[in-house]
Amino acid sequence: MKVVGISGLPGSGKSLISKLAKEKGIMVINMGDLVREEAKKRNADVGETSIKLREEFGEYVLAKLTIEKIKNINKENNLENIFLIEGIRSQYEIKMFKENFKEFLLLSVFASPKTRFNRLKNRNRNDDSSIYEEFLKRDQRELDFGIGAVIATSDSIFINEDSLEEYKKQINSFFKNIIS
Template sequence: MQVMGISGLPGSGKSLVSKIAIERGAKIVSMGDIIREESKKRGESTKETAQNLRAEFGQYIVSELTIKKIKKLQEEGFESKIIVEGIRSPHEVNMFKKNFENFIILSIFANPTLRFERLKNRMREDDSTDYVEFKARDQMELDFGIGDVISLSDKIIINETDLESYTNSINKFLDEIEL
């Protein structure tokens, strides 16, 4: 079973990669979902939980929870590819590389203006229609180290054109990794 990661700033297009990968038989483990689950347990916002978990348990905590979830899938007999969505720090990458042979990172890039428009339309709980809040969220992600993750990725897909071109780029990459 191969495990790979997807990274990118909010609104870049990670979820379409996941959707297509699921259609091809992969399992998605979202680090953001893990934080959202923890924030509900704690009664905090996702932003507070992301910061507090790391402050309380160290930089590796979200990756540790994710690795635990993946290893449980392995124990249950899941043998296809697993994609970790939402890797945000070099610490997380290091943990995945230590735990899963041939771990690779795909990063999705889109410019801030385009991503902000996408988030306004998506309106998930942690999305904002305020540009100042959007920029603050980007800065928080950059403070986690996501810029380093993106710059050191095994593959980067630019998602700034039409949906069909982006979908074709995703499919080409997934063909390359035999998914």
């Protein structure tokens, strides 16, 4: 089983990678969705919930939940498949994934703050802010989790500043290489 981890700050372009992966039959697990589900249960803010989960259950909590989910899907479907994990934010998570999956590859996406802020304003998801100061606070929270070190230690990095078509070409080329 191959597992590809995706990292990048909010608005960098992770979701498009996930969308194209699904179109190619790749199973996608979004770590942010796990946090959003828990935030909904707690009737709390997503960022606050992310911090609380780590405080309550340790730095490995989201990685453990993700690994469990992948293993259950794999067991139920008896798949030797490719999985994509969207939203890796810490070295703790990478460590867990490398320990549990022999073929683990980490891909990060970079886009400038200006580009990401403009995308988030248009994305209109409930945890996105149209206020620049709030956007910067969210970035800082992500950096505090260790996402900068994750991006720096990636096996591959996509720069997502060009056109949507150019970015899609990068992604499709990447998938072509790992699927073959």
